[in-house]
Amino acid sequence: MTNIVARRILLADKVAQAKFGTGDPIDDPVRERSLVEAVAHRARFAGIGPDAGVRFFRAQIEANKIVQRGLHRLWADNPGLRPHDRPDLDADVRPRLDEITVEMLHQLKLTEAARRTAAPCSVETLEAGLPADLRVRLDALHREALAVALRPICCPGHEPDAPGA
Numbered sequence: 001m002t003n004i005v006a007r008r009i010l011l012a013d014k015v016a017q018a019k020f021g022t023g024d025p026i027d028d029p030v031r032e033r034s035l036v037e038a039v040a041h042r043a044r045f046a047g048i049g050p051d052a053g054v055r056f057f058r059a060q061i062e063a064n065k066i067v068q069r070g071l072h073r074l075w076a077d078n079p080g081l082r083p084h085d086r087p088d089l090d091a092d093v094r095p096r097l098d099e100i101t102v103e104m105l106h107q108l109k110l111t112e113a114a115r116r117t118a119a120p121c122s123v124e125t126l127e128a129g130l131p132a133d134l135r136v137r138l139d140a141l142h143r144e145a146l147a148v149a150l151r152p153i154c155c156p157g158h159e160p161d162a163p164g165a
């Protein structure tokens, strides 16, 4: 599960690139709402607690926006670091996020029982278990996002509810 959480966070770089300089806001409440509704529906269908599923995905969204905000700030302040290409958000990046959503729901289902009985774990432990090729791509910004994204897994039921949850 940590693996796919890290992959979604790294994909936020592409989202940030797609939006940078276009005027498209980092926050897209319509897209978020449709994701959360789809997750609640599918979680219920798959027999995962919809609340747990929604809580998990709200954390993934927040983590994604942490990376986007951090990169937009970095690029605004450092023109030399700005990306040269702009992926297509709708045609390229969001379909990849949608694939990850399906995979994450599957993993949530598979790990449900284990997570219910597991002792709270630390983000550091989960991060240390990542394959090296993913770990090396996580700088301080991505690690900050990873900590937010993993909170529902590490501390099920203990993380504060997101606004509007």
Ligand SMILES: C=C(O[C@@H]1C=C(C(=O)O)C=C[C@H]1O)C(=O)O
Pocket (backbone or CB within 6 Å): 015, 026, 027, 028, 029, 031, 032, 035, 060, 061, 062, 064, 065, 094, 097
């Ligand atoms: C990833 C995007 O940016 C934000 C983060 C989202 C997410 O993590 O799923 C969804 C909508 C946006 O608020 C996007 O616009 O697709």
